Amino acid sequence: MFSGKMNHVQKQIDQLLALRASQWFEILKSADDSERAAFVEWLRESRRHVQEFLEIVATDRELGALDPQHEEDVERLLAKVAPAVIALEVPRPALNSGLHPRPPKTARLLAALAAGLALLTLGTGLVLHFVSPKHEFATAVGEQRTLQLADQSVVLLNVDSQIKVELGSTQRTVELLRGEAFFNVTHDITRPFQVRTRTGLIKVLGTKFNIDDRPEGIRVSVLDGRVALQAGSGQVSAAVAREEAIELGAGQEALIGPDGQIRREHIADVQRAMAWQHRRLIFDGASLEEVAREFNRYNRATQIRLQDVPTASHHYDGIFDADDLSSLVALLSHESDLMVERRAGEIVVRKR
Numbered sequence: 001m002f003s004g005k006m007n008h009v010q011k012q013i014d015q016l017l018a019l020r021a022s023q024w025f026e027i028l029k030s031a032d033d034s035e036r037a038a039f040v041e042w043l044r045e046s047r048r049h050v051q052e053f054l055e056i057v058a059t060d061r062e063l064g065a066l067d068p069q070h071e072e073d074v075e076r077l078l079a080k081v082a083p084a085v086i087a088l089e090v091p092r093p094a095l096n097s098g099l100h101p102r103p104p105k106t107a108r109l110l111a112a113l114a115a116g117l118a119l120l121t122l123g124t125g126l127v128l129h130f131v132s133p134k135h136e137f138a139t140a141v142g143e144q145r146t147l148q149l150a151d152q153s154v155v156l157l158n159v160d161s162q163i164k165v166e167l168g169s170t171q172r173t174v175e176l177l178r179g180e181a182f183f184n185v186t187h188d189i190t191r192p193f194q195v196r197t198r199t200g201l202i203k204v205l206g207t208k209f210n211i212d213d214r215p216e217g218i219r220v221s222v223l224d225g226r227v228a229l230q231a232g233s234g235q236v237s238a239a240v241a242r243e244e245a246i247e248l249g250a251g252q253e254a255l256i257g258p259d260g261q262i263r264r265e266h267i268a269d270v271q272r273a274m275a276w277q278h279r280r281l282i283f284d285g286a287s288l289e290e291v292a293r294e295f296n297r298y299n300r301a302t303q304i305r306l307q308d309v310p311t312a313s314h315h316y317d318g319i320f321d322a323d324d325l326s327s328l329v330a331l332l333s334h335e336s337d338l339m340v341e342r343r344a345g346e347i348v349v350r351k352r
Contacts, residue, residue, distance in 0.1 A: 016146045016156075017048060017049070017052045017146055017148075018052055018055075018056070020042075020049075020052075020146070021049070021052035021053045021055070021056045022056050024039050024042065024053060025053065025056045025057065025060065027039070048148040049148070134165065134166050134167075135164075135165050136162065136163070136164045136165070136177075137155075137157060137162070137163050137165070138157075138161065138162040138163075139157050139158065139159055139160060139161050139162070139179070140159075140160065140300065141159060141160050141296070141297060141298070141299070141300040142159055142297075142298050142299055142300040143159055143160075144156070144157065144158055144159055144277075144279075145157045149165060149167065150167055151167055151172060151186050151188060151191070152186045153172075153183065153184060153185045153186045153193070154183075154184040155174070155181055155182070155183055155184075156181065156182040156277060157179070157180075157181050158179055158180035158181065158182075158212075158276050159179070159276075159297045159298050160178070160179050160297045161176075161178060161179020161180055161181060162176075162177040162178050162179060163175065163176055163177060163181055164177060167191075168191070169191070170190070170191060171191060171192060171194070172188070172191050172192065172193040172194070173193075173194055173195075173196060174193075174194075174195045174196070175195070175196040175197075176195060176196070176197050176211055176213055176218075178213055179213060180210070180211065180212040180213065180276065181210070181211055182208070182209070182210045182274070182277065183195065183204070183207075183208065183209055183210075183211070184208045185204050185206065185207060185208070185225075187206045192204070195211060197211065197213060197218045197256065198213065198218070199217060199218050199231065199232075199256045199257065199258055199260060200218060200229055200230060200231045200232055200256035200260065200262070201229070201230045201231075201232050202220055202227050202228070202229055203227065203228040203229075203230065203245065204225075204227055205225060205226040205227060205228065205247075206225045206226070207222060207223075207224055207225025207226055207227055207250075208222075208223040208224040208225060209221060209222045209223060209224075209225070209227055209248075210223070210270075210273045210274060212273065216255070216257070216258075217255045217256050217257040217258055218255065218256040219253065219254075219255050219273070220248060220253065220254050220255075220256070221252075221253045221268070221270045221273035221274075222248045222249060222250055222251065222252050222253070222270070223250065223251075223270055223274070224250050225249075225250065226247055226248065226249050226250075227247070227248050228245040228246070228247050228248075229245060229246045229247075229248065229254055229256060229262050230245040230246075231256060231260035231261070231262060232260070246262050246264070248264075251268055251270055252264070252265070252268050252270075253265040253268040253269070253270065253273065275319075276322075279298065279321065279322040279323055280319055280320070280321065280322065281294050281295070281298075281319070281320045281321075281322050282318075282319050282320075283316050283317055283318055283319075283320070284317055285315050285316075285317060286315060286316055286317075287311075287312050287314065287315055288306065288309060288313070288314040288315070288316070288332075288349070289306065289311065289312070291316055291328070292304040292305075292306055292349070294322075295320075295322065295325065295328060298322035298323060299322070299323065299325060301345065302325055302345060302346060302347060303345065303346045303347070304325075304328075304346070304347045304349065305346050305347070305348050305349070306349050306350070307348055307349065307350035307351075308350050308351045309338065309349060309350060309351050310351070314335065314338075316331070318331075325347065329342070329347060332349055336352070337351060337352050338350070338351065338352055339351075339352045
């Protein structure tokens with residue numbers, strides 16, 4: 001039942017990595033110092049990032065070799081397949097004057113990459129130096145990231161989220177400091193994998209699962225495999241923390257409340273938990289406050305601000321595109337007791 005979902009998730013991970021590598025390839029053609037520094041930091045996050053980038057470079061060179069004189073009208077060919085395709089102007093890096101022009105920045109970076117890749121092939125031990133076993137990763141409002149850890153596990157980090165990773169010789173630990181993350185954990189019986197949250201501990205038994213830190217608690221949704229949930233934090237009583245772990249299997253969900261109590265969801269909706277990877281927001285009786293909070297996590301340029309609207313006075317169901325604020329504005333504009341006003345950098349919703 002879940003094999004198709006797992007394949008879909010893996011394909012999405014691969015597509016995200018390839019897309020980001022291709023974006024860096026174009027950015028580097030006219031990058032400034034800060035962009036080059038950000039690119040190097042991206043490479044250091046994972047050996048997979050280096051691999052994806054070099055594959056993009058190799059593909060570009062192979063395509064160039066097919067038509068070195070540019071005799072084919074590529075735009076005309078593309079128009080036959082997809083009329084909506086628009087050609088993009090790609091800036092060319094300027095060369096220094098003189099008989100021996102300075103190599104483009106991309107070429108100089110590629111030379112460094114080739115040397116780095118050669119070192120990586122000497123042994124897997126170097127990978128832990130390339131991707132630090134102790135590291136923090138964070139996303140800003142509207143930003144999502146795909147990370148491959150040194151143990152080959154993959155983490156998809158949702159908007160406005162932060163994790164702390166510590167990969168030791170006998171234990172792998174990730175702490176979810178805020179937000180939401182999806183985990184595709186590589187099995188390693190000698191190094192158990194666990195995720196710490198503010199209200200509990202998730203012990204991984206080899207699986208794919210999602211963790212969402214919300215005001216009402218930590219929601220854990222299992223796509224494949226099994227996890228064991230155990231309450232435990234500074235705010236949880238010793239009696240609750242001593243309770244036996246609760247196991248969840250594929251297609252199951254549970255909520256670890258602020259009080260440390262673990263509540264199984266009788267009707268689990270794992271697909272809903274995965275919707276954020278498509279930047280979809282699914283609401284089921286959500287208050288206007290929750291709707292505004294979720295849209296604000298995905299939109300940095302325009303924020304929703306509620307003004308004098310009574311708490312929990314409006315509730316909504318539906319599926320929204322997180323990047324399409326106009327759909328929410330249209331919905332709220334039909335409320336007889338609300339007024340919606342667009343201002344610079346914000347949408348103000350207030351009581352009429």
